Amino acid sequence: MSRPAQGTEQYPVSSVAPEGNGGRECLQCSVRHLSVCSALSCDEVHALEQITVSTPVAMGTTLARAGEPRAYVYTVTEGALRLVRTLADGRRQVNGFVLPGDYLGLSGSDHHRYDIEAIADSRVCRVPTTQMRDLRQRYPHLERKLLQRACQELDAAQDNALALARLQPPERLADFLLRLAAREATLNGRSSNRVSLPMGRGDIADHLGLTMETVSRTFTKLRQQGLIALPHLNVVEILDFAELQQLANDEF
Amino acid sequence: MSRPAQGTEQYPVSSVAPEGNGGRECLQCSVRHLSVCSALSCDEVHALEQITVSTPVAMGTTLARAGEPRAYVYTVTEGALRLVRTLADGRRQVNGFVLPGDYLGLSGSDHHRYDIEAIADSRVCRVPTTQMRDLRQRYPHLERKLLQRACQELDAAQDNALALARLQPPERLADFLLRLAAREATLNGRSSNRVSLPMGRGDIADHLGLTMETVSRTFTKLRQQGLIALPHLNVVEILDFAELQQLANDEF
């Protein structure tokens, strides 16, 4: 069940230190993950802190199920989750992967539209939707940040649609890897050629609209072409960034 | 060129009547198309009105091109437009169709990400992005409405991604037709079995990630199955709503 007692996280230390209990240790996530630090005053951050609950989520756990009322919004501080939709006949779509820094709660529906499943031991910050609503009304800055974020996600969703509609398997995979790399880069502050894949091949397939076999073959192909290396199953090393970008039609 | 001098539009009449010039005749679109009538005060509506310019856009005209700076946001009051992205090798994606009531301007980028092309003689209301920014800051209601709209579009974009990733051609087309029908229904206030298709087969194909031939064949198939009829090329009559919904995996 893994409550990883690690000290490796390197958040920027805030003036209010975490105190180790659930209700307190999440100031960082509020600041970091809603990206509101520049927009919120000290009072406002305190208000956020009051209603934020940091929760560990073990790998394999389902945080929410499609159709359930959306009682909470979340920000993710550790680990990785997937957003899954399953059709009646078993066809599966992974709409996206939720990584540290991501906000879960931008939806027009008051019910969950996806299963939210932890694919690694994770930690999320939980805020009741009702309180989030109050908070948004109280702090226009917050609403502005959320709108900005929603617009960015909209752009990303549209890029994804292009990939699904018109790109070939190798192009899709290249696009996917580059996006992952970009996310890791912004998250860590530094760019690296190594990208970790917390998700399995099947998840990648269901995200890219392919089968697991095709994903596997495509990995092999990219490896044989010298674009990437696979030092471990879940680690990709990007060998030829430029070529990969060209393959992914990265002209934007 | 077509400046359709028609009197068929049936907007709810507001207290400030249109005066026929460009700067004035767009109160309706502000009210109707940003869906802010319930949120804005009279003063606020006047402020919107001041900076709104209604413009005719002839069929075939390109309103904006991908890569250009986003100088304006738009609301559409008449006609239909398409959002198009074209890859270097000619592959095309139609990200969506913009119909009366839609808002064009939710993007995290300060450059256009799509070509915006009129597929019918249209009319749009134009607001400079700078002024829109001011307005949003002044009226939190407006920002709230925009966030809500962004969330709805996000949901729609994700539904679309599911269709592209996992649905078969007949399912995709069924989904597409039902969505069009739903939009027309909310727009007209009444539901109808007749859906008009302002876009050509090629546009539908590039929207659904198929070829024009497959779209055509799929129309035929649905017609032969008795789910739809095609009284004209650009009009679909939905004969079996329930069956069509089931085909589209409309369980949401």
Next chain:
DNA sequence: CGCTTCGTTGATGGGAATCAATAACGGTGG
């Protein structure tokens, strides 16, 4: 060390893309 799960590789078939030809539509001018 054996088991189970997950990933890779191979062989085959189906379905959409492609290429090609015909048919329907819409606008124009006689």
Next chain:
DNA sequence: CCACCGTTATTGATTCCCATCAACGAAGCG
């Protein structure tokens, strides 16, 4: 009103690629 033409849509024949089915191999875990 109708004949003509360009465009768009439909239908047909073929090809190719991905999904499917199946077997093998690798990795994590007890």
